[in-house]
Amino acid sequence: MIKQKLAIEGGKPVRTKPLPLEFPGVHHMDKLEIQAGLRLLKSRSPFRFYGVKLQNEVEKFEKEFARAVGSKYALAVGSGTGALHSALSALGVGPGQEVIVPAYQWISVVAAVVNLGAIPVLADIDDTFTLDPADVQKRITPKTRGIVLIHMSGAPGDAPAIQKLARKQGLFLLEDCAQCNGGSIRGKKVGTFGDIGIFSYQMNKNMTAGEGGGLVTNDLRLYRRAFACHDLGYARDDNGRLIYDDPDLCLWGRGYRMDELRAAVLRVQLKKLPRIIRNMQRSKYRIRKALAAFPQVKLRRIQDPKGDTSCFLITTYPDAATAQRVCRALRAEGIVTFPQGVSNVVMTDWGLHLYYNIVSLVNHNSIDGQGFPWKLAENAGLERNYAKGACPTADSLFERSILIPIPSCLTKKDEDDIILAFQKVLSTLL
Numbered sequence: 001m002i003k004q005k006l007a008i009e010g011g012k013p014v015r016t017k018p019l020p021l022e023f024p025g026v027h028h029m030d031k032l033e034i035q036a037g038l039r040l041l042k043s044r045s046p047f048r049f050y051g052v053k054l055q056n057e058v059e060k061f062e063k064e065f066a067r068a069v070g071s072k073y074a075l076a077v078g079s080g081t082g083a084l085h086s087a088l089s090a091l092g093v094g095p096g097q098e099v100i101v102p103a104y105q106w107i108s109v110v111a112a113v114v115n116l117g118a119i120p121v122l123a124d125i126d127d128t129f130t131l132d133p134a135d136v137q138k139r140i141t142p143k144t145r146g147i148v149l150i151h152m153s154g155a156p157g158d159a160p161a162i163q164k165l166a167r168k169q170g171l172f173l174l175e176d177c178a179q180c181n182g183g184s185i186r187g188k189k190v191g192t193f194g195d196i197g198i199f200s201y202q203m204n205k206n207m208t209a210g211e212g213g214g215l216v217t218n219d220l221r222l223y224r225r226a227f228a229c230h231d232l233g234y235a236r237d238d239n240g241r242l243i244y245d246d247p248d249l250c251l252w253g254r255g256y257r258m259d260e261l262r263a264a265v266l267r268v269q270l271k272k273l274p275r276i277i278r279n280m281q282r283s284k285y286r287i288r289k290a291l292a293a294f295p296q297v298k299l300r301r302i303q304d305p306k307g308d309t310s311c312f313l314i315t316t317y318p319d320a321a322t323a324q325r326v327c328r329a330l331r332a333e334g335i336v337t338f339p340q341g342v343s344n345v346v347m348t349d350w351g352l353h354l355y356y357n358i359v360s361l362v363n364h365n366s367i368d369g370q371g372f373p374w375k376l377a378e379n380a381g382l383e384r385n386y387a388k389g390a391c392p393t394a395d396s397l398f399e400r401s402i403l404i405p406i407p408s409c410l411t412k413k414d415e416d417d418i419i420l421a422f423q424k425v426l427s428t429l430l
């Protein structure tokens with residue numbers, strides 16, 4: 001390969017036009033979503049349970065989503081965070097319990113555990129950038145109630161191994177598929193390995209209505225409990241009537257309902273999801289193939305490339321200084337998105353995805369100012385250290401890895417530019 005002067009050293013950059021923004025579902029929004037939204041607004045019935053001319057969009061979306069994932073029941077809610085709260089409530093999480101969460105995560109996960117009065121316990125990740133089953137095993141105590149496996153940055157974690165471990169230990173498994181909607185492992189969709197799988201339809205996700213969330217389960221009791229918690233506190237029978245005579249289903253609600261307008265848009269996006277994922281996969285695996293020529297660059301370990309939704313590319317370098325140099329040089333070559341996009345970052349700049357950046361967790365903050373949930377009598381002795389150092393493999397991977405979003409609308413020229421920039425930078429700096 002001919003070495004060219006790097007843009008960071010005054011050479012000509014590979015490209016000057018920013019790459020498209022991430023937001024996989026947004027790039028595929030067109031007249032179909034507009035028509036769905038208009039149809040719904042014309043019906044003047046935006047609430048899921050009754051209306052002037054109820055369209056039952058939420059109910060139809062739930063059925064279609066359950067079918068797409070391969071689950072018996074689906075519940076649409078207002079956000080992925082609402083889905084986490086509803087799922088953990090359905091699973092009976094509360095004070096005196098520990099819930100294992102990964103070091104690489106999103107703040108909403110740990111917030112849902114804390115808001116319910118339980119104690120989050122961090123487990124380390126491995127080169128899949130998701131839970132390391134061996135480390136999870138080490139973090140289990142008599143107080144552990146369950147495990148949250150998060151399929152981070154588009155690719156599934158080792159759900160079969162974590163499922164086996166959870167079953168053996170009598171723990172629940174909640175899969176967070178917010179960043180991996182449509183992902184699978186050897187043909188089995190993420191969200192179906194655990195007791196419950198949650199999803200987000202927020203704008204950064206593989207399909208979107210701007211905001212929104214959902215959960216899936218095969219367990220009728222869990223579905224009804226989640227339903228109760230997301231609504232008024234009461235489950236509904238098959239005729240839609242509230243159930244008042246089952247103490248397990250007469251709970252406390254949070255008002256996390258999905259509205260008809262978003263469900264109408266999501267029904268369209270769900271149909272487009274396979275195409276959105278196909279586009280990202282094609283781009284990502286073309287880039288990964290080109291990077292195989294550089295053995296010093298480690299590519300994220302993927303369980304099953306066919307099931308990788310591919311919205312992010314993660315590359316890992318021998319040390320933190322090299323990762324920083326490569327990232328800066330790639331950015332100078334034009335491998336950046338518009339300013340409001342995620343672009344191309346060393347993972348230490350990936351904000352509230354890293355456990356040690358979640359200040360309220362590290363400092364054991366509480367909403368009531370009285371130390372909830374850390375100081376509850378039930379949680380005595382369960383407090384943990386969440387500062388940097390708690391998960392050494394994650395700490396090292398974050399410092400040495402670069403994360404690049406793979407938009408769902410890259411042209412062949414965009415892909416060529418990314419590959420060329422990598423080739424130029426890596427052949428000079430490594």
Ligand SMILES: Cc1ncc(COP(=O)(O)O)c(C=O)c1O
Binds near residue numbers: 105176179199201211
């Ligand atoms: C892994 C993960 N879980 C949960 C959520 C929460 O979803 P929402 O933003 O829809 O509340 C997100 C959203 O970014 C996420 O990335």
